[in-house]
Amino acid sequence: MIYDTRPFKLIKNEEIARGIFDWTVENRELSKLAKCGQFVNIKVPGKTLRRPISICDAGENTLRLVFQVKGEGTEIMSRMKVGYEVEILAPLGNGFEIKDGKRYCFVGGGIGVPPLLFSAKQTKNPMVITGFRNKDLVILQDDFKKITDDLYLATDDGSAGIHGFVTDVLKEHLDEIDEVCACGPIPMLKAVADLCRGKVKCQVSLEERMGCGIGACLVCACKTKVGNEEMMTQVCRYGPVYDSEEVFFNE
Amino acid sequence: MSNLKVNLCGVELNSPLIAASGTFGFGREFAEFYPLSNLGGVSCKGITLKERSGNLPPRIAETEGGILNAVGLQNPGVDHFIKYDLDWLKAQNTVVIANIAGNTVEDYCAMAEKLSATSVDFIELNISCPNVKSGGVQFGTSCETVGNITSEVRKHCKKPLMVKLSPNVTDIAEIAKSAEFNGADVISMINTITGMRIDINSKRPIIRNNTGGLSGPAVFPVAVRMVWQVYNAVKIPIVGMGGISKWQDAVEMLMAGATALQIGTVLFNDPYAPLKINYSLKNYMEEKNISSISELTGSVIPW
Numbered sequence: 001m002i003y004d005t006r007p008f009k010l011i012k013n014e015e016i017a018r019g020i021f022d023w024t025v026e027n028r029e030l031s032k033l034a035k036c037g038q039f040v041n042i043k044v045p046g047k048t049l050r051r052p053i054s055i056c057d058a059g060e061n062t063l064r065l066v067f068q069v070k071g072e073g074t075e076i077m078s079r080m081k082v083g084y085e086v087e088i089l090a091p092l093g094n095g096f097e098i099k100d101g102k103r104y105c106f107v108g109g110g111i112g113v114p115p116l117l118f119s120a121k122q123t124k125n126p127m128v129i130t131g132f133r134n135k136d137l138v139i140l141q142d143d144f145k146k147i148t149d150d151l152y153l154a155t156d157d158g159s160a161g162i163h164g165f166v167t168d169v170l171k172e173h174l175d176e177i178d179e180v181c182a183c184g185p186i187p188m189l190k191a192v193a194d195l196c197r198g199k200v201k202c203q204v205s206l207e208e209r210m211g212c213g214i215g216a217c218l219v220c221a222c223k224t225k226v227g228n229e230e231m232m233t234q235v236c237r238y239g240p241v242y243d244s245e246e247v248f249f250n251e
Numbered sequence: 252m253s254n255l256k257v258n259l260c261g262v263e264l265n266s267p268l269i270a271a272s273g274t275f276g277f278g279r280e281f282a283e284f285y286p287l288s289n290l291g292g293v294s295c296k297g298i299t300l301k302e303r304s305g306n307l308p309p310r311i312a313e314t315e316g317g318i319l320n321a322v323g324l325q326n327p328g329v330d331h332f333i334k335y336d337l338d339w340l341k342a343q344n345t346v347v348i349a350n351i352a353g354n355t356v357e358d359y360c361a362m363a364e365k366l367s368a369t370s371v372d373f374i375e376l377n378i379s380c381p382n383v384k385s386g387g388v389q390f391g392t393s394c395e396t397v398g399n400i401t402s403e404v405r406k407h408c409k410k411p412l413m414v415k416l417s418p419n420v421t422d423i424a425e426i427a428k429s430a431e432f433n434g435a436d437v438i439s440m441i442n443t444i445t446g447m448r449i450d451i452n453s454k455r456p457i458i459r460n461n462t463g464g465l466s467g468p469a470v471f472p473v474a475v476r477m478v479w480q481v482y483n484a485v486k487i488p489i490v491g492m493g494g495i496s497k498w499q500d501a502v503e504m505l506m507a508g509a510t511a512l513q514i515g516t517v518l519f520n521d522p523y524a525p526l527k528i529n530y531s532l533k534n535y536m537e538e539k540n541i542s543s544i545s546e547l548t549g550s551v552i553p554w
Binding site for chain 1: 273307313520
């Protein structure tokens with residue numbers, strides 16, 4: 001079994017920042033399959049489409065999912081009560097490729113930060129750079145502090161941490177790391193990829209409006225260059241993590 | 252004993268439920284959930300003569316009770332399908348329907364010719380895709396063009412020929428008659444209804460193609476009405492589709508006149524929907540003492 005849909009019991013639902021919710025859901029069979037950088041597709045009562053959410057962390061029997069309320073579906077999810085059985089299709093997609101013996105830097109922006117926690121946990125002595133619009137949206141700092149001393153916080157308006165972007169921090173430290181794993185808004189990913197080009201390998205995790213979540217319906221397309229060939233690939237199955245050099249960020 | 256088997260043009264289906272084109276790829280992703288022999292068949296992702304990369308994203312938008320999509324026929328091309336996907340799918344013990352789309356009548360004919368030499372069970376003529384600039388729906392919206400393409404493809408097609416109709420027409424029964432008269436063996440209907448959503452903050456259409464095709468429960472009553480109208484106009488069997496998401500919908504569509512069914516959008520919500528519908532359909536038949544699905548076809552008693 002690679003993935004399946006099963007009921008997960010919601011055992012924690014907490015608002016950790018304005019409009020950002022922290023779930024823990026329990027299902028032994030599927031949780032143990034999760035790899036870092038993968039995602040799940042959540043059935044929401046009354047909605048035709050499921051909601052794809054990145055895996056923030058995984059335990060033996062549980063998945064941690066941190067999501068932001070963006071529309072009606074995530075709003076319904078935010079109001080689900082502990083004890084509710086949530087139908088979840090998991091785990092999906094190809095996650096970050098983590099190799100032994102390399103020093104990784106994890107760069108996250110906004111709601112792109114959560115999947116980096118599980119990923120950073122798979123590495124030794126990771127550097128973690130997190131960026132947010134302002135102090136009200138800062139999340140997961142205590143979780144990252146538990147796994148690394150090399151943690152940076154930046155905000156666009158300077159209301160918490162460094163006043164600036166994650167790339168301002170990254171460019172000061174590029175010579176200390178071997179590879180970058182990034183997740184966040186497209187302009188941020190593009191800027192990170194530009195900084196890394198020719199210096200360090202960079203993996204980026206993309207977001208796209210999805211349908212089936214398993215690569216059958218072809219709606220979540222990303223224009224990519226694979227080998228010498230330009231093609232549309234499915235973010236849900238070929239991604240969500242790509243080598244940054246494969247991605248056409250402008251199209 | 253009730254059973255779900257259906258005979259469509261001499262081809263036996265394990266169930267009336269066929270996976271609808273474009274929602275199921277070539278079957279591999281869903282085979283991860285259950286054996287595809289649970290389905291009556293798989294209508295493959297629409298294929299074209301040459302590979303197509305499809306439209307730029309976003310290609311999907313959710314709507315009340317449905318979705319809009321505009322994938323734009325992304326597919327690896329007919330030769331790739333025959334070489335890499337067909338044998339695998341055929342080995343899953345389900346009926347294979349090759350859905351073909353093209354820019355010209357000649358494209359369709361060339362594909363029908365190639366596919367006639369393979370193990371596919373049906374060829375489904377996609378003359379109703381609303382999401383490509385040329386081809387697709389341009390062939391499907393008048394009796395004349397539908398008649399012409401059907402009769403031309405018929406000359407090259409040695410498989411049962413299914414013609415998939417567009418609902419974006421004034422009189423679908425007349426179009427169905429034209430397909431029947433010109434050699435169609437089966438009508439499949441309905442393709443998606445053209446629609447549009449706009450992001451009120453950016454003033455941009457949510458879908459990059461501006462417009463897309465609406466599917467899901469929202470289109471179901473339209474599909475039932477059209478299947479009923481076509482059932483009353485033609486003699487050839489109808490594969491009914493459009494928003495079927497539960498067993499009651501399946502029964503309703505059969506009563507309207509469908510011999511078999513396709514389901515698509517519901518799979519994104521619940522990939523196990525076909526198994527659940529099969530199970531409940533069988534219960535319903537046993538309860539009502541119905542031995543064969545065909546007894547339901549066209550059994551509506553209109554006022």
